[in-house]
Amino acid sequence: MSEEEIEKDPAALKEKGNNLFKAGDMEGAICCYTKALKLTSSKSDCAVLHRNRSACYLKLEDYNKAESDASKALDTDPGDVKARFRRAQAFQKLDRLDQAFLDAQRCAQLEPKNKAFQELLRQLGAQIQQKSVQLNSTDARVQQMFSILLDDATKDSDREKAAQNLVVLSRDEGGAEQIFRNDGVKLIQKLLQSKQEEVVLSALRTLVGLCTEHQSRVSMTKTLKDK
Template sequence: MTLKEEGNSLFKAGDMQGAACCYTQALKLSDSPADSAVLHRNRSACYLKLEEYSKAEADASKALDTDPGDVKARFRRAQAYEKLGRLDQAFLDAQRCAQLEPKNRAFQDLLRQLGAQIQLQSAQLNSTDARVQQMFSVLLDSTSKDSDRQKAAQNLVVLSRDEGGAEQIFRNDGVKLIQKLLLSKQEDVVLSALRTLVGLCTGHQSRVSVFPAISFLIL
Protein backbone atom coordinates (compact mmCIF):
# COMPACT_ATOMS: atom_id res chain seq x y z
CA MET A 1 0.00 0.00 0.00
CA THR A 2 1.38 3.41 -0.96
CA LEU A 3 1.44 6.36 1.42
CA LYS A 4 -1.31 7.99 -0.62
CA GLU A 5 -3.49 4.88 -0.39
CA GLU A 6 -2.81 4.63 3.33
CA GLY A 7 -3.80 8.27 3.69
CA ASN A 8 -7.02 7.64 1.77
CA SER A 9 -7.86 4.71 4.03
CA LEU A 10 -7.23 6.74 7.16
CA PHE A 11 -9.33 9.58 5.77
CA LYS A 12 -12.26 7.23 5.13
CA ALA A 13 -11.83 5.88 8.67
CA GLY A 14 -12.07 9.39 10.06
CA ASP A 15 -8.43 9.72 11.13
CA MET A 16 -7.74 13.12 9.61
CA GLN A 17 -4.51 13.71 11.47
CA GLY A 18 -3.12 10.35 10.40
CA ALA A 19 -4.24 10.88 6.81
CA ALA A 20 -2.62 14.32 6.70
CA CYS A 21 0.65 12.83 7.97
CA CYS A 22 0.59 10.20 5.23
CA TYR A 23 -0.01 12.80 2.54
CA THR A 24 2.79 14.92 3.97
CA GLN A 25 5.23 12.02 3.80
CA ALA A 26 4.08 11.19 0.28
CA LEU A 27 4.67 14.81 -0.78
CA LYS A 28 8.26 14.61 0.45
CA LEU A 29 8.85 11.61 -1.81
CA SER A 30 6.86 12.81 -4.82
CA ASP A 31 8.70 13.97 -7.94
CA SER A 32 5.56 14.33 -10.06
CA PRO A 33 3.80 17.73 -10.11
CA ALA A 34 0.51 16.04 -10.97
CA ASP A 35 0.79 13.58 -8.07
CA SER A 36 1.82 16.37 -5.70
CA ALA A 37 -1.23 18.38 -6.73
CA VAL A 38 -3.52 15.48 -5.82
CA LEU A 39 -1.74 15.05 -2.48
CA HIS A 40 -2.12 18.74 -1.70
CA ARG A 41 -5.79 18.52 -2.60
CA ASN A 42 -6.29 15.50 -0.36
CA ARG A 43 -4.41 17.08 2.53
CA SER A 44 -6.53 20.20 2.09
CA ALA A 45 -9.60 18.06 2.76
CA CYS A 46 -7.97 16.81 5.97
CA TYR A 47 -7.21 20.32 7.14
CA LEU A 48 -10.80 21.36 6.48
CA LYS A 49 -12.01 18.57 8.75
CA LEU A 50 -9.40 19.54 11.35
CA GLU A 51 -10.60 23.16 11.13
CA GLU A 52 -7.13 24.35 10.12
CA TYR A 53 -8.51 26.60 7.43
CA SER A 54 -5.39 28.56 6.55
CA LYS A 55 -3.54 25.31 5.83
CA ALA A 56 -6.52 24.01 3.86
CA GLU A 57 -6.53 27.13 1.70
CA ALA A 58 -2.76 26.96 1.14
CA ASP A 59 -2.86 23.31 0.04
CA ALA A 60 -5.84 23.83 -2.26
CA SER A 61 -4.06 26.81 -3.83
CA LYS A 62 -0.95 24.70 -4.45
CA ALA A 63 -3.07 22.08 -6.19
CA LEU A 64 -4.67 24.78 -8.33
CA ASP A 65 -1.28 26.22 -9.24
CA THR A 66 -0.58 22.93 -11.00
CA ASP A 67 -4.08 22.31 -12.33
CA PRO A 68 -6.41 25.36 -12.40
CA GLY A 69 -9.18 23.09 -13.64
CA ASP A 70 -9.15 20.91 -10.51
CA VAL A 71 -12.71 21.53 -9.39
CA LYS A 72 -12.33 19.56 -6.14
CA ALA A 73 -9.37 21.67 -5.08
CA ARG A 74 -11.24 24.85 -6.00
CA PHE A 75 -14.29 23.75 -4.00
CA ARG A 76 -12.13 23.04 -0.97
CA ARG A 77 -10.46 26.40 -1.29
CA ALA A 78 -13.89 28.04 -1.46
CA GLN A 79 -14.84 26.25 1.75
CA ALA A 80 -11.62 27.35 3.43
CA TYR A 81 -12.08 30.94 2.28
CA GLU A 82 -15.59 30.93 3.70
CA LYS A 83 -14.37 29.78 7.11
CA LEU A 84 -11.62 32.41 7.01
CA GLY A 85 -14.21 35.10 6.38
CA ARG A 86 -12.91 35.85 2.89
CA LEU A 87 -16.36 35.66 1.37
CA ASP A 88 -15.62 37.48 -1.87
CA GLN A 89 -12.83 35.04 -2.76
CA ALA A 90 -14.95 32.09 -1.65
CA PHE A 91 -17.78 33.29 -3.91
CA LEU A 92 -15.49 33.55 -6.94
CA ASP A 93 -14.20 30.01 -6.41
CA ALA A 94 -17.69 28.61 -5.83
CA GLN A 95 -18.92 30.42 -8.93
CA ARG A 96 -16.13 28.88 -10.99
CA CYS A 97 -16.98 25.42 -9.61
CA ALA A 98 -20.63 25.89 -10.57
CA GLN A 99 -19.58 26.97 -14.06
CA LEU A 100 -17.42 23.86 -14.48
CA GLU A 101 -20.09 21.52 -13.09
CA PRO A 102 -23.47 23.31 -13.25
CA LYS A 103 -25.40 20.23 -12.13
CA ASN A 104 -23.36 19.73 -8.96
CA ARG A 105 -25.76 20.50 -6.13
CA ALA A 106 -23.03 21.02 -3.53
CA PHE A 107 -21.49 23.76 -5.67
CA GLN A 108 -24.84 25.45 -6.24
CA ASP A 109 -25.71 25.26 -2.53
CA LEU A 110 -22.40 26.81 -1.51
CA LEU A 111 -22.79 29.55 -4.11
CA ARG A 112 -26.26 30.46 -2.80
CA GLN A 113 -25.05 30.31 0.78
CA LEU A 114 -22.15 32.64 0.06
CA GLY A 115 -24.36 35.02 -1.88
CA ALA A 116 -26.70 35.29 1.11
CA GLN A 117 -23.78 35.86 3.49
CA ILE A 118 -22.32 38.59 1.30
CA GLN A 119 -25.70 40.36 1.11
CA LEU A 120 -26.06 40.20 4.89
CA GLN A 121 -22.51 41.44 5.41
CA SER A 122 -23.13 44.33 3.03
CA ALA A 123 -26.33 45.29 4.86
CA GLN A 124 -24.54 45.14 8.21
CA LEU A 125 -21.69 47.31 6.94
CA ASN A 126 -24.14 49.86 5.57
CA SER A 127 -25.97 49.88 8.89
CA THR A 128 -22.70 50.22 10.80
CA ASP A 129 -21.57 53.03 8.53
CA ALA A 130 -24.79 54.93 9.22
CA ARG A 131 -24.33 54.46 12.98
CA VAL A 132 -20.73 55.67 12.85
CA GLN A 133 -21.68 58.76 10.87
CA GLN A 134 -24.53 59.51 13.26
CA MET A 135 -22.21 59.31 16.28
CA PHE A 136 -19.63 61.50 14.58
CA SER A 137 -22.33 64.09 13.87
CA VAL A 138 -23.33 64.20 17.54
CA LEU A 139 -19.74 64.39 18.75
CA LEU A 140 -18.78 67.15 16.31
CA ASP A 141 -21.90 69.22 16.90
CA SER A 142 -21.08 71.90 19.47
CA THR A 143 -24.78 72.23 20.27
CA SER A 144 -25.15 68.56 21.29
CA LYS A 145 -26.08 67.91 24.90
CA ASP A 146 -23.28 66.60 27.12
CA SER A 147 -25.32 63.48 27.84
CA ASP A 148 -25.74 62.82 24.10
CA ARG A 149 -22.03 63.30 23.47
CA GLN A 150 -21.17 60.90 26.29
CA LYS A 151 -23.56 58.27 24.93
CA ALA A 152 -22.21 58.66 21.39
CA ALA A 153 -18.62 58.36 22.65
CA GLN A 154 -19.48 55.19 24.58
CA ASN A 155 -21.19 53.69 21.53
CA LEU A 156 -18.06 54.44 19.52
CA VAL A 157 -16.06 52.33 21.98
CA VAL A 158 -18.40 49.38 21.42
CA LEU A 159 -18.16 49.72 17.64
CA SER A 160 -14.36 49.95 17.74
CA ARG A 161 -14.23 46.44 19.23
CA ASP A 162 -16.08 45.02 16.22
CA GLU A 163 -14.04 44.52 13.03
CA GLY A 164 -16.72 46.00 10.81
CA GLY A 165 -17.23 48.94 13.13
CA ALA A 166 -13.50 49.61 13.45
CA GLU A 167 -13.12 49.64 9.68
CA GLN A 168 -15.97 52.11 9.29
CA ILE A 169 -14.49 54.38 11.96
CA PHE A 170 -11.23 54.48 10.02
CA ARG A 171 -13.00 55.12 6.72
CA ASN A 172 -14.89 58.01 8.27
CA ASP A 173 -11.67 59.76 9.31
CA GLY A 174 -12.14 58.59 12.88
CA VAL A 175 -8.56 59.26 13.96
CA LYS A 176 -8.98 63.01 13.48
CA LEU A 177 -12.22 62.90 15.44
CA ILE A 178 -10.50 61.07 18.27
CA GLN A 179 -7.86 63.79 18.34
CA LYS A 180 -10.61 66.31 18.97
CA LEU A 181 -12.28 64.12 21.59
CA LEU A 182 -9.04 63.88 23.55
CA LEU A 183 -9.19 67.66 23.96
CA SER A 184 -12.68 67.50 25.42
CA LYS A 185 -13.32 68.94 28.86
CA GLN A 186 -15.56 65.97 29.61
CA GLU A 187 -13.56 63.27 31.35
CA ASP A 188 -15.97 60.54 30.23
CA VAL A 189 -15.57 61.55 26.59
CA VAL A 190 -11.76 61.56 26.83
CA LEU A 191 -11.82 58.12 28.47
CA SER A 192 -14.11 56.81 25.72
CA ALA A 193 -11.75 58.20 23.08
CA LEU A 194 -8.82 56.34 24.62
CA ARG A 195 -10.84 53.13 24.82
CA THR A 196 -11.86 53.57 21.20
CA LEU A 197 -8.19 53.76 20.24
CA VAL A 198 -7.47 50.55 22.10
CA GLY A 199 -10.37 48.84 20.33
CA LEU A 200 -9.21 50.06 16.93
CA CYS A 201 -5.63 48.94 17.33
CA THR A 202 -5.96 45.69 19.26
CA GLY A 203 -4.73 42.90 16.98
CA HIS A 204 -4.01 45.31 14.10
CA GLN A 205 -0.35 46.26 13.90
CA SER A 206 -0.96 48.51 10.89
CA ARG A 207 -3.42 50.60 12.87
CA VAL A 208 -0.95 51.21 15.68
CA SER A 209 0.50 53.90 13.43
CA VAL A 210 -2.29 56.18 14.64
CA PHE A 211 -0.64 56.46 18.04
CA PRO A 212 2.35 58.64 17.05
CA ALA A 213 -0.03 61.09 15.42
CA ILE A 214 -1.94 61.68 18.64
CA SER A 215 0.55 60.77 21.34
CA PHE A 216 1.31 64.43 22.00
CA LEU A 217 -2.31 64.88 23.05
CA ILE A 218 -2.07 62.16 25.66
CA LEU A 219 1.18 63.32 27.27
Protein backbone atom coordinates in the same frame (compact mmCIF):
# COMPACT_ATOMS: atom_id res chain seq x y z
CA MET B 1 4.03 -3.79 2.40
CA SER B 2 5.65 -3.29 5.80
CA GLU B 3 5.21 -0.11 7.82
CA GLU B 4 8.85 0.74 7.22
CA GLU B 5 8.37 0.43 3.46
CA ILE B 6 5.22 2.57 3.57
CA GLU B 7 7.13 5.34 5.34
CA LYS B 8 9.49 5.56 2.35
CA ASP B 9 6.86 5.36 -0.40
CA PRO B 10 4.86 8.57 -1.15
CA ALA B 11 2.13 6.67 -3.01
CA ALA B 12 1.68 4.26 -0.10
CA LEU B 13 1.64 7.16 2.36
CA LYS B 14 -1.03 8.88 0.29
CA GLU B 15 -3.16 5.72 0.28
CA LYS B 16 -2.70 5.34 4.03
CA GLY B 17 -3.67 8.97 4.48
CA ASN B 18 -6.81 8.44 2.40
CA ASN B 19 -7.81 5.47 4.54
CA LEU B 20 -7.22 7.41 7.74
CA PHE B 21 -9.32 10.28 6.36
CA LYS B 22 -12.19 7.89 5.63
CA ALA B 23 -11.84 6.52 9.16
CA GLY B 24 -12.11 10.03 10.58
CA ASP B 25 -8.50 10.31 11.74
CA MET B 26 -7.69 13.76 10.34
CA GLU B 27 -4.47 14.24 12.30
CA GLY B 28 -3.16 10.87 11.13
CA ALA B 29 -4.10 11.63 7.53
CA ILE B 30 -2.36 15.02 7.68
CA CYS B 31 0.77 13.33 9.01
CA CYS B 32 0.79 10.88 6.08
CA TYR B 33 0.19 13.56 3.45
CA THR B 34 2.91 15.75 4.96
CA LYS B 35 5.43 12.91 4.89
CA ALA B 36 4.48 12.10 1.29
CA LEU B 37 4.98 15.74 0.27
CA LYS B 38 8.54 15.60 1.57
CA LEU B 39 9.28 12.49 -0.48
CA THR B 40 7.74 13.32 -3.86
CA SER B 41 9.11 15.64 -6.53
CA SER B 42 6.12 15.32 -8.87
CA LYS B 43 4.20 18.61 -9.09
CA SER B 44 0.94 16.86 -9.95
CA ASP B 45 1.31 14.46 -7.00
CA CYS B 46 2.09 17.38 -4.68
CA ALA B 47 -1.04 19.17 -5.89
CA VAL B 48 -3.21 16.15 -5.02
CA LEU B 49 -1.56 15.81 -1.61
CA HIS B 50 -2.13 19.49 -0.85
CA ARG B 51 -5.74 19.15 -1.98
CA ASN B 52 -6.25 16.12 0.27
CA ARG B 53 -4.59 17.80 3.23
CA SER B 54 -6.81 20.83 2.67
CA ALA B 55 -9.85 18.57 3.14
CA CYS B 56 -8.43 17.43 6.48
CA TYR B 57 -7.90 20.98 7.67
CA LEU B 58 -11.48 21.84 6.71
CA LYS B 59 -12.70 18.99 8.90
CA LEU B 60 -10.52 20.27 11.75
CA GLU B 61 -11.86 23.81 11.17
CA ASP B 62 -8.35 25.15 10.57
CA TYR B 63 -9.51 27.30 7.69
CA ASN B 64 -6.31 29.29 7.14
CA LYS B 65 -4.33 26.11 6.51
CA ALA B 66 -7.17 24.68 4.42
CA GLU B 67 -7.09 27.76 2.19
CA SER B 68 -3.30 27.69 1.96
CA ASP B 69 -3.16 24.04 0.87
CA ALA B 70 -6.00 24.44 -1.62
CA SER B 71 -4.22 27.46 -3.12
CA LYS B 72 -0.99 25.46 -3.48
CA ALA B 73 -2.91 22.76 -5.36
CA LEU B 74 -4.46 25.40 -7.63
CA ASP B 75 -1.06 26.95 -8.33
CA THR B 76 -0.16 23.68 -10.05
CA ASP B 77 -3.55 22.93 -11.57
CA PRO B 78 -5.99 25.88 -11.81
CA GLY B 79 -8.60 23.50 -13.20
CA ASP B 80 -8.67 21.33 -10.07
CA VAL B 81 -12.33 21.80 -9.18
CA LYS B 82 -12.06 19.90 -5.88
CA ALA B 83 -9.25 22.15 -4.67
CA ARG B 84 -11.17 25.25 -5.78
CA PHE B 85 -14.30 24.09 -3.98
CA ARG B 86 -12.34 23.47 -0.80
CA ARG B 87 -10.75 26.89 -1.04
CA ALA B 88 -14.20 28.43 -1.53
CA GLN B 89 -15.38 26.67 1.63
CA ALA B 90 -12.34 27.91 3.56
CA PHE B 91 -12.83 31.47 2.28
CA GLN B 92 -16.46 31.32 3.36
CA LYS B 93 -15.52 30.33 6.91
CA LEU B 94 -12.85 33.06 6.98
CA ASP B 95 -15.54 35.59 6.00
CA ARG B 96 -13.72 36.37 2.75
CA LEU B 97 -17.02 36.12 0.94
CA ASP B 98 -16.10 37.85 -2.34
CA GLN B 99 -13.20 35.46 -2.90
CA ALA B 100 -15.35 32.49 -1.89
CA PHE B 101 -18.03 33.55 -4.38
CA LEU B 102 -15.53 33.80 -7.24
CA ASP B 103 -14.19 30.31 -6.52
CA ALA B 104 -17.68 28.83 -6.14
CA GLN B 105 -18.76 30.53 -9.35
CA ARG B 106 -15.80 29.01 -11.20
CA CYS B 107 -16.66 25.57 -9.79
CA ALA B 108 -20.23 25.92 -11.03
CA GLN B 109 -18.96 26.93 -14.47
CA LEU B 110 -16.77 23.83 -14.63
CA GLU B 111 -19.52 21.52 -13.35
CA PRO B 112 -22.91 23.22 -13.85
CA LYS B 113 -24.93 20.23 -12.61
CA ASN B 114 -23.07 19.85 -9.32
CA LYS B 115 -25.64 20.53 -6.58
CA ALA B 116 -23.01 21.18 -3.90
CA PHE B 117 -21.51 23.99 -5.98
CA GLN B 118 -24.91 25.52 -6.66
CA GLU B 119 -25.83 25.36 -2.97
CA LEU B 120 -22.59 27.06 -1.94
CA LEU B 121 -23.21 29.79 -4.51
CA ARG B 122 -26.71 30.32 -3.12
CA GLN B 123 -25.39 30.53 0.46
CA LEU B 124 -22.67 32.98 -0.49
CA GLY B 125 -25.05 35.19 -2.45
CA ALA B 126 -27.33 35.43 0.58
CA GLN B 127 -24.40 36.09 2.93
CA ILE B 128 -22.96 38.83 0.71
CA GLN B 129 -26.36 40.53 0.48
CA GLN B 130 -26.83 40.33 4.25
CA LYS B 131 -23.35 41.72 4.87
CA SER B 132 -24.01 44.60 2.48
CA VAL B 133 -27.18 45.53 4.38
CA GLN B 134 -25.32 45.22 7.68
CA LEU B 135 -22.46 47.43 6.49
CA ASN B 136 -24.89 50.10 5.31
CA SER B 137 -26.60 50.00 8.69
CA THR B 138 -23.25 50.10 10.50
CA ASP B 139 -22.09 53.04 8.40
CA ALA B 140 -25.25 54.95 9.35
CA ARG B 141 -24.58 54.26 13.06
CA VAL B 142 -20.96 55.39 12.74
CA GLN B 143 -22.04 58.60 11.02
CA GLN B 144 -24.60 59.22 13.75
CA MET B 145 -21.99 58.80 16.51
CA PHE B 146 -19.60 61.11 14.66
CA SER B 147 -22.28 63.79 14.35
CA ILE B 148 -23.01 63.66 18.07
CA LEU B 149 -19.33 63.73 19.05
CA LEU B 150 -18.46 66.60 16.72
CA ASP B 151 -21.40 68.78 17.72
CA ASP B 152 -20.28 71.34 20.31
CA ALA B 153 -23.87 71.62 21.52
CA THR B 154 -24.04 67.95 22.53
CA LYS B 155 -24.66 67.32 26.23
CA ASP B 156 -21.80 65.72 28.15
CA SER B 157 -23.90 62.64 28.95
CA ASP B 158 -24.84 62.17 25.28
CA ARG B 159 -21.22 62.61 24.21
CA GLU B 160 -20.09 59.96 26.69
CA LYS B 161 -22.77 57.56 25.45
CA ALA B 162 -21.80 58.17 21.80
CA ALA B 163 -18.13 57.58 22.64
CA GLN B 164 -19.05 54.30 24.35
CA ASN B 165 -21.08 53.24 21.31
CA LEU B 166 -18.04 53.92 19.15
CA VAL B 167 -16.04 51.48 21.30
CA VAL B 168 -18.63 48.76 20.66
CA LEU B 169 -18.59 49.47 16.92
CA SER B 170 -14.79 49.34 16.80
CA ARG B 171 -14.78 45.79 18.17
CA ASP B 172 -16.78 44.56 15.18
CA GLU B 173 -14.78 44.20 11.95
CA GLY B 174 -17.47 45.93 9.90
CA GLY B 175 -17.77 48.76 12.39
CA ALA B 176 -14.00 49.17 12.67
CA GLU B 177 -13.69 49.39 8.90
CA GLN B 178 -16.41 52.05 8.66
CA ILE B 179 -14.85 54.10 11.46
CA PHE B 180 -11.47 53.95 9.76
CA ARG B 181 -12.86 54.85 6.33
CA ASN B 182 -14.65 57.87 7.79
CA ASP B 183 -11.43 59.40 9.17
CA GLY B 184 -12.21 58.00 12.60
CA VAL B 185 -8.58 58.18 13.71
CA LYS B 186 -8.60 61.98 13.38
CA LEU B 187 -11.80 62.13 15.41
CA ILE B 188 -10.27 59.89 18.08
CA GLN B 189 -7.23 62.18 18.27
CA LYS B 190 -9.61 65.06 18.90
CA LEU B 191 -11.51 63.08 21.56
CA LEU B 192 -8.24 62.35 23.36
CA GLN B 193 -8.02 66.09 24.06
CA SER B 194 -11.43 66.08 25.75
CA LYS B 195 -11.80 67.25 29.34
CA GLN B 196 -14.26 64.41 29.96
CA GLU B 197 -12.37 61.44 31.38
CA GLU B 198 -14.95 58.90 30.15
CA VAL B 199 -14.68 60.24 26.60
CA VAL B 200 -10.87 59.97 26.67
CA LEU B 201 -11.07 56.37 27.95
CA SER B 202 -13.60 55.48 25.25
CA ALA B 203 -11.35 57.05 22.61
CA LEU B 204 -8.42 54.91 23.75
CA ARG B 205 -10.57 51.76 23.75
CA THR B 206 -11.84 52.59 20.27
CA LEU B 207 -8.27 52.97 19.04
CA VAL B 208 -7.40 49.56 20.49
CA GLY B 209 -10.47 48.06 18.80
CA LEU B 210 -9.46 49.52 15.44
CA CYS B 211 -5.89 48.25 15.58
CA THR B 212 -6.29 44.82 17.18
CA GLU B 213 -4.96 42.17 14.76
CA HIS B 214 -4.86 44.69 11.91
CA GLN B 215 -1.28 45.75 11.11
CA SER B 216 -2.21 48.07 8.23
CA ARG B 217 -4.43 50.15 10.52
CA VAL B 218 -1.66 50.29 13.12
CA SER B 219 0.73 51.65 10.49
CA MET B 220 -1.81 54.18 9.23
CA THR B 221 -2.57 55.31 12.78
CA LYS B 222 1.15 55.92 13.42
CA THR B 223 1.39 57.89 10.17
CA LEU B 224 -1.52 60.15 11.11
CA LYS B 225 -0.11 60.62 14.60
CA ASP B 226 3.22 61.80 13.19
CA LYS B 227 1.60 64.44 10.96
